């Protein structure tokens with residue numbers, strides 16, 4: 051507690067309780083209104099198309115409102131500001147207004163500009179705030195209030211780290227972890243707030259050590275942007291990309307708890323609609339597939355599928371033998387390639403040209419046959435045309451027959467096949483020959499051998515950007531579908547124009563000051579509303595559409611992404627409105643980066659902003675002392691963030707033979723479970739020890755089948771990225787380090803997952819970074 055804090059008495063708690071009860075009554079009343087309106091909208095049937103469209107819009111609006119009102123039940127109001135001019139207002143999860151008092155705010159949404167001093171004001175820079183009060187609640191009950199007095203005479207900030215609402219913050223940090231991330235809306239710190247409310251445009255990089263709140267900040271930023279730029283973002287949606295499904299489950303509740311449901315959460319492995327890429331592969335293969343040279347490899351792989359025959363290819367068409375010559379195919383291929391269209395679209399050009407050539411061949415044969423039967427008569431040039439036996443109609447009929455002929459089609463298919471991204475990539479990666487042809491000049495034979503795999507192997511996350519690239523290179527020949535869609539859109543727009551025209555005529559008051567329908571709705575927008583697809587939210591539509599582009603993209607653990615991943619994500623965000631969150635000291639993937647400049651440069655040059663977070667809210671100082679030594683060895687240029695608190699417990703370390711480890715770990719985990727009293731425990735282990743440990747921890751771990759979440763997790767470091775637990779037991783640190791070229795980074799990640807306790811079980815060599823002078827705590831039991 052800073053020197054300016056004052057212990058409030060019970061009468062203040064009682065007064066806050068009274069106000070909180072008023073807010074909940076208001077919330078209940080709003081819920082009831084929304085439910086009644088929803089019921090009315092659902093009960094109505096029939097009517098004109100316009101009435102139906104309006105009803106659908108009302109139904110989704112009230113459904114969304116009810117969900118939003120439900121999501122703010124816990125922690126509805128968490129703060130109060132008293133300003134120097136005598137004004138006072140309450141800050142909470144959403145805005146509530148008093149209709150009976152000129153819509154004065156009863157509760158201000160935390161994202162509204164007036165709520166900002168709640169997060170930013172300090173004693174040195176009070177921003178008009180005299181007192182900031184944190185209100186702690188449990189369900190609908192006030193359980194405590196913490197005050198900070200921020201007046202002009204208080205020049206001392208009271209704490210080196212400049213924490214706002216220190217008591218409330220520490221209470222939030224001390225809470226037991228449940229396996230799901232909680233929102234931090236009541237205790238956002240000033241350095242975090244500046245990131246959350248940063249401008250929407252451009253690429254914004256948030257670099258920060260473990261536990262500095264990068265993920266929390268990224269998610270609150272999504273909620274803030276959706277609130278502040280709703281009109282802009284609700285049509286294109288926001289995409290949040292995380293490292294793995296476990297992480298998405300961990301953060302899954304944060305945005306709904308802030309009343310936001312319209313965000314699409316994805317991993318790279320699930321980025322493409324309808325494709326699940328959860329296979330595994332050697333780390334070396336992931337690194338190679340992530341390199342930017344793969345763009346060239348894939349382009350060449352597609353060109354390799356555009357074939358010309360060395361020897362004439364003969365095709366029997368109803369007793370006649372037509373020949374596809376090399377030159378004929380080459381001319382057609384050159385023309386199709388010159389069009390610069392994607393492979394499947396350019397195919398049409400190739401086919402047209404080939405059919406023309408085959409038709410010529412067939413026509414001249416037929417004509418030759420006819421003339422062969424006649425005596426030789428020399429013809430003048432102008433007489434020759436008249437002497438053609440077959441006219442244009444006959445030619446067209448022959449061409450149509452050739453186009454329909456199965457054998458002709460099969461022959462042309464071998465030369466320029468219609469391809470899907472999946473078959474192209476699978477064919478490439480399962481053929482040493484194809485790989486040599488497409489990648490011979492950019493990959494060494496040993497590297498190509500690493501990529502080679504059995505046909506039908508499961509897709510891996512590193513395949514996803516390659517499939518995405520191929521989808522671009524191949525394109526879709528959707529000429530007919532597009533013509534039909536354009537026709538429907540024209541019809542809808544014409545109908546919408548008619549509706550607008552009638553509405554404009556109905557407007558009785560034509561006054562410059564009064565908003566007219568046309569000012570807020572144009573025919574295109576109205577047509578879009580008419581479109582059946584627009585019943586879905588932007589996030590739902592985006593989830594079904596590979597080519598969807600988002601209004602904003604947030605990438606967490608962004609240091610893990612490969613050059614090819616970046617290319618895929620940039621494609622989804624042509625506006626380059628992005629929040630990139632990560633820590634280059636935690637990079638585990640060989641394909642990942644250690645420099646933001648390297649990965650962003652190709653897309654935005656140096657036009658990106660960087661903000662750093664420096665305070666570690668998760669890991670206590672005692673644990674960071676150990677982790678910091680590992681970081682110093684992994685990357686002497688980087689420094690670990692400063693811990694906000696101490697746990698009062700030193701990390702413990704023991705040495706155990708590898709064979710006895712599983713049994714011993716079981717005992718240690720039991721001890722940790724009781725030490726964290728209802729909290730969570732994670733065992734982080736190298737791949738090589740997972741099976742033995744899974745056996746030993748049987749009955750304690752989550753059941754994947756029943757979906758039942760347990761308090762104990764057994765994970766590799768890769769899967770623990772971004773997560774946190776009350777107690778962490780790291781097994782075989784030497785093996786964790788040896789398993790990957792970035793092994794020391796992995797160990798740093800493992801050591802920084804704990805909120806309270808850390809134990810280290812050495813099953814081999816004790817690494818120098820861990821055998822230093824740190825005090826050893828006692829292992830439980």
Ligand SMILES: Nc1ncnc2c1ncn2[C@@H]1O[C@H](COP(=O)(O)OP(=O)(O)OP(=O)(O)O)[C@@H](O)[C@H]1O
Pocket residue numbers: 219222223232233234237238239242258259260261262263264265266267633636667668771772773774802
């Ligand atoms: N202002 C805050 N108030 C309360 N809790 C906070 C605050 N900032 C961060 N935390 C908590 O600190 C923990 C770490 O936050 P988070 O996971 O976002 O960090 P991170 O920087 O993404 O970490 P890592 O890089 O290790 O994954 C979380 O439990 C988060 O809720």
